[in-house]
Amino acid sequence: MALIQLIYTSTLVNVGPTVMADILQSARRINKLRNITGMLLCANGGILQVLEGEDVDVSKTYRSIELDTRHKDLFLLSKAQVTERQFAAWDMGFRRMTETEFNNSPIAVEVFNADRTEIANRVKPGAALTMLVLFGQGVDVVD
Ligand SMILES: Cc1cc2nc3c(=O)[nH]c(=O)nc-3n(C[C@H](O)[C@H](O)[C@H](O)COP(=O)(O)O)c2cc1C
Structure with a gap:
């Protein structure tokens, strides 16, 4: 059985007030x-999410997330086998970056602003993971 860590980024399509809460509610249940x-990080209309678990799960x-029409332009940054979970505390942690945090974080600007055709060259998976770890510390907010 292989423990996998997958990281992707996407752009939210429907930014209605309850969308994020709806997504998180079903995500956490499943x-x-x-x-x-x-952990799911949201900034500037973009999503950066890491999923950890058995490969099959x-x-x-x-696959379900890819088909979800509430976001678009999914880009898989990495899918790798790991020896332990880095986000074991959460069914899905959530954090919305403030505008100040966003503007002060060069990695965030890269991830959430990156031209989709350029994202593979510009966004280093390691940097994206660092950001998820940093902003995930001590957080469990619904929205
Ligand atoms: C940004 C975003 C993140 C999501 N994260 C998860 C998740 O972590 N786990 C999950 O089961 N569904 C997540 N979903 C919801 C899935 O896309 C889907 O609605 C849900 O898994 C039900 O899938 P099903 O209709 O194929 O059963 C997410 C959706 C979006 C838009």
């Missing part, structure tokens, strides 16, 4: 059942 953990979940 993730708990599948023993998936992770992460793959199944990512």
Whole structure:
């Protein structure tokens, strides 16, 4: 059984007031059942999410996420086997970056502003993971 960590970025399509809460509610319910953990970071209309779990569960979940019309332009930054979870505390942690945090974070500007055709060259998966770890510390907010 392989423990997998998958990181992707996308752009939110429907930014209605309850969209994020709706997404998180169903994500957390399903993730708990599948023993998936992770963190979702939202900034400037973009999403950066990490999913951790057994390969079969992460793959199944990512396929559903790919088909979800509430976001678009998904880009898979990395999918790698890991020895332990880095986000074990959350079925899905969530954090919305403030404008100040966003503007002061060069990595965030890269990830959330990157031209989709350039994203593979510009965004280093390691940097994206660092940002998820940094902003994930001590956070469990619905919205
Ligand atoms: C940005 C975003 C993040 C999501 N994260 C998860 C997640 O971590 N786990 C999950 O099960 N569904 C997540 N979803 C919801 C899935 O896309 C999907 O609605 C849900 O898994 C139900 O899938 P199903 O209709 O194929 O059963 C996310 C959706 C979006 C738009």
